[in-house]
Amino acid sequence: CKVQRSAFSQNKVLTIDTMNPNVKKMEYAVRGPIVQRAMQIEKELREGVKKPFTEVIKANIGDAHAMGQQPITFFRQVLALCSYPELLNDNMFPEDAKSRARRILQACGGNSLGAYSASQGIDCVRQDVARYIERRDGGVPCDPDNVYLTTGASNGIVTMLQLLVCGEGASKTGVMISIPQYPLYSAALAELGAVQVNYYLNEDKCWSMDLSELERSLAEARKHCNPKALCVINPGNPTGQVQSRQCIEDVIRFAAKEHLFLMADEVYQDNVYAEGCQFHSFKKVLFELGPQYSNTVELASFHSTSKCYMGECGFRGGYMEVINMDPEVKAQLTKLVSIRLCAPVPGQALMDLVVNSPQPGEPSYTTFMKERTATLSLLAEKAKLTEEILNTVPGITCNPVQGAMYSFPNISLPQKAIKEAKALGQVPDMFYCMKMLEETGICLVPGSGFGQKDGTYHFRMTILPPTDKLKILLAKVKEFHLRFTQQYS
Amino acid sequence: CKVQRSAFSQNKVLTIDTMNPNVKKMEYAVRGPIVQRAMQIEKELREGVKKPFTEVIKANIGDAHAMGQQPITFFRQVLALCSYPELLNDNMFPEDAKSRARRILQACGGNSLGAYSASQGIDCVRQDVARYIERRDGGVPCDPDNVYLTTGASNGIVTMLQLLVCGEGASKTGVMISIPQYPLYSAALAELGAVQVNYYLNEDKCWSMDLSELERSLAEARKHCNPKALCVINPGNPTGQVQSRQCIEDVIRFAAKEHLFLMADEVYQDNVYAEGCQFHSFKKVLFELGPQYSNTVELASFHSTSKCYMGECGFRGGYMEVINMDPEVKAQLTKLVSIRLCAPVPGQALMDLVVNSPQPGEPSYTTFMKERTATLSLLAEKAKLTEEILNTVPGITCNPVQGAMYSFPNISLPQKAIKEAKALGQVPDMFYCMKMLEETGICLVPGSGFGQKDGTYHFRMTILPPTDKLKILLAKVKEFHLRFTQQYS
Incomplete structure (x- = not known):
């Protein structure tokens, strides 16, 4: 096979051996081999292949609409009005939808979603x-000049990492990320040739952040x-944890003391389900800590239309x-985003409706x-249901799904x-x-796609399927786990 | 100022001195200092500052809608239907718009534009x-598996360059680009730390490509x-030139002989105005050259919804x-695009309508x-008008605007x-x-933002303003050029 490949590839300019090595190192389990196999199986089912399901x-x-969640009517009305402004003359749309659409269109070049926006995003949306x-x-206070509209949160995160990364050898930039993490981070760091610095979340304390672990990780x-x-x-x-206010305070003090740039991925800010849990933005806590912190600590925070109650990933x-942010660096950031011209304008319009x-x-x-x-109540119900059913399975231990859209249970493998x-x-x-x-x-x-402590095993499962289907799914997971355990013990 | 900056920045993690040096090297004149000054002047005008205009x-x-070009009604109807499918029950929309919308929605997860698409793009759109x-x-023939939907053409171009770039020192990847060029290319190469290899277009022969110049550039x-x-x-x-079939044939033979990967940016494929000119796709010419070429030469070609008669840049x-493309590299490309999840789904839908x-x-x-x-006739008229009027100005020489959306006249400066x-x-x-x-x-x-032969000067001007305005604009350019020449002679 190796020989065949070489024979096949030897005349190509671009081969696996001559391509960008950083790209080869990138991994993204959320759409990795298991999903490709799932798509194959779907094709086989369509072709009539018999399966046990x-x-x-x-x-x-975390693709809410694909799992049947309905879009917010108001958002879609305004988007339709913006797409085809003739509809502004139609009586079927409520006045507030029309006035939002008019306001957005007035801020667009030629009153069209089809014009480029300013590089940083439409002015009135940023306001x-x-x-x-x-x-x-x-x-x-929030200055609209500090707001950049992005192509989903992923694009903002990669852009910020891109600004930060430099150096070679021992002076190469390191970026601390949690383990488990969302693999966009590890992939972006591989892409940029930066050093991934792992700090472990404490599974025993519901995936909270430990100051001592941050210190260990940094020192190393x-x-x-x-x-x-x-x-x-x-x-x-x-x-799925929701960090406490105390924890966020500790993290900010740690970043200030250790001279670290903070990146807060807060795309699940409305997805908080557990009693006693509350979302605290890094920005708010930073300012509550007083000017010593709020005037110095560099922070970038990210939000998106893809999660929360909207689930509009496709936009x-x-x-x-x-x-x-240093004003000179900000000018460089603005230049960098200008080269990609602008974030998709329909997505900017949708972001406006969310805020x-x-x-x-x-x-x-x-x-x-x-x-x-x-939508949010249903998600809360499904979060609870998932945790409860998974914890009835011998060999599966699941922390409370306090927020976001996933359970990440620990599984014992024989x-x-x-x-x-x-x-x-x-x-x-x-x-x-x-x-x-x-x-x-x-x-x-598999948990390995997000990272986990050596010798532990997990999987990530969304809580998004409709309740009935989720129950069937959880029952099947239980059945499978018992069978698997028996088979290999 | 230097001292002040240092004092201000010394406590920052991220400063102009510690940021990614490749980002600092990137330049994008299309949204550079002159545009920033234009935005300032607009603000001053709004504030009542007196100006000679x-x-x-x-x-x-090249932002057609911002210059008053109207979107295609059919496209916007379908987009409105896709955004708010309730409208499928409305009698105001024609049946073909409805059937297109239904087909797109059926191919979306949960029948919603808000779901992620497959990483490579929606299947039926690629078909x-x-x-x-x-x-x-x-x-x-075209295999849908070879088609990737992108976030505008820019995103596809950067992704392909990213796959190609590797090596250090003398083995660092070089990429040949025309001079003058669209500065996305130079910016992306700076970003990736690749070597920009310039080949000059022949201004005396209406900006055609010379084989001998390609050879010179490559050898160097x-x-x-x-x-x-x-x-x-x-x-x-x-x-604004349209390359002849012969020229494209020469370029393909050159790429084959010299073992180069070809990238064909064909986003203006419907913008051809001059008599005797015709768009020839690299793909078609490649296949007409026979299997010796069509089975070997690696080619990526790019198209977009932003130009032609659509002008839908914002999507x-x-x-x-x-x-x-080597199948292993293709698997890597698919992985790479999966990390950014998918191109904006409304833009994918619009691309579908175009094709x-x-x-x-x-x-x-x-x-x-x-x-x-x-729309296309108007553009052709404005292309002609621009060329004609500019050529009446002593000290300005303008090649025919055979295609695309810009004139790039040569200006004599005292x-x-x-x-x-x-x-x-x-x-x-x-x-x-x-x-x-x-x-x-x-x-x-300014021409320097695109590159030009040493000692020559140019500017790029779009042909997009409405005809009346374009005439005024050209008259003003003429007047200014004469005044400027007189002032400095």
Whole structure:
């Protein structure tokens, strides 16, 4: 096979041996080999191949609409109006939808979603984002000049990392990321040739952050690279925890003391379900710590239209806010984003609606609130259900899904299974998930795709399927796990 | 100032001195200092500052809708239907718009534009793109598996360059780009730390490509880097030429002989105005050269929703087709794009409409053709007008605008002006354009932002303003040029 490939490739300019080595190192388990196999199986099912199941259930990716969640009516009305302004003359749309559409269109070149926006994003959208942040954070001021509209949060995160990375050898930039992490981070660091510095979340304390672990991780990293940034995902992906205010305070003090740039991935800020849990933005806590911190600590925070109650991933809308960024660097950031021209304008419009949603007294308010509340309540119910059912399975331990859209249970794998996986050259939890896919049609992502403590095994499963389907799915996972354990013990 | 900055920045993690040096090297004149000054002037005008003009005319960027071009009705109807499928029950939309919308929605997860698509793009859209390419190229086959939907063409181009770049020192990847070029290329190469290898277009022969110049450029580059790819923009940006079939054939033979990966930027493929000129896709010519070429030469070609008669830049829709790509590299490309999840789904939908536009017999066909033809005729008229008027100005020489959306005239600058510019530390054509902006409100991009032969000067001006405005603009440019020449002679 190796020989054949070489023969085939020897005349190509671009081969696996001549391509960018950093790209080869990138990995993204959420759409990795297991998902590719799931797509193959779907094709086989369509072609009439007999399987022990009739459909593949994709619980691998936080794609709410694909799992049946309905879009917010108001958002889609305004988007339709912006797309085809003739509809502004139609009586079927409520006045508040029309006025939002008019306002957005007036801010677009030629009153069209089809014009490029300013590189940083449409002015009035950035102003609305700033006001939203101020309301959210109890009045902490936000300057629209610090807001950049992005192509989903991913694009903002990669852009910030790109600004930060430099150096070679021992002075190469290191970036601290949690383990488990969302693999966009590890992939972006591989792409940029930066050093990934791992700090472990504490599974025993519901995936909280430990100051001592941050210190250990940093001290170790300083021996071989130059750690410059600390990334936090809150609420957590894949781990579903909601960090306490105290923890965020500790992290900010740590970043200030250790001279680290903070990156706060807060795309699940409305996805908080557990009682006693509350979302605290890094920005707000930073300002509550007083000017010593709020005037110095550099922070970039990220939000998106893809999660929360909206789930509008396909529009690739998002924003980032940068705080205490050196003005010269900010000019460079603006230049960098200008080269990609602008974030997709429909996504910018949608972001505007998220931060400027119907207000009490407006005609769409009641429906909007009903839809929003229904979606969030359902997610809360499914978070609870997932945790409860998984914890009834011997050999599976699941922390509370306090927020976000995923459970990340710990699974005990029998030694015999681990041995067999290794003999096949597979990571044990990949072996487990692949077997589950083949036997049940359920598509999960192995914990190894996010990182985990050596010798522990997990999977990530979204809580997004409709309740009925989720129950069936959880029952099947239980059944599979028992069978698997028995088979290999 | 230097001292102040250091004092200000010394406590920052991220400063101009500690940031990614490749990002600092990136330049993008289309949204560079002159555009920033134009935005300032607009603000000053709004604040009542008196100027020798009442509005800024932005002829710096190919943003058709911002210049008043109307979107295609059919496209926007389908986008509205996709955004808010309730409208499928409305009688105001023609049946073909509804059936297109239904087809797109059926291919979306949960029938929603808000779901992620497959990483490579929505299946049925890629199939439609493949059929479009086959029709365009007289039946040359196109495999939908070779089509990737992108976030505008820019994103596809950067992704391909990213795959190609590797090595250090003398084995660092070199990429051949035309001079003048669209500065996305130079910026992306700076970002990736690759070597920019310049080949000059022949201004005396209407900006055509010379084989001998390609040979010179390559031979020189091989002394200090490893040239792996050759980029061609056809129709040309900023230079507006349409390459002849013979020229494309020569380029393909050259790439084959010299073992270069070909990148064909064909986003202006419908923008061909000059009599006797015709768009020839690299793909088609490649296949017409026979299997010796069509089975071996690696080619990536790019298209987008942003130009042609659509001008829908804001949606960031686009595709690329890869031909003869090593299957292992293709797997890496698919992995790479999966990390950014997917191109914006509304842009994918729009791309679908472009490649699957109304057909004879369908209710929207007549209107669609009328709108399309009107836009393209108007552009052809404005291309001619621009060339003619500019050539009446002593000291300005303008090649025919055969295609695309820009004129790129040669301007003679008096020695005294060149001296004064240099004394101010400015590039002479930047000095000229900045002065024109201050005196007339016209915003152009200096030729130096695209590259030009030493000692020659140019500017890029879009042909997009409405005809009346374009005439005024051209008269003002003429007046300014005469005044400037007199002032400095």
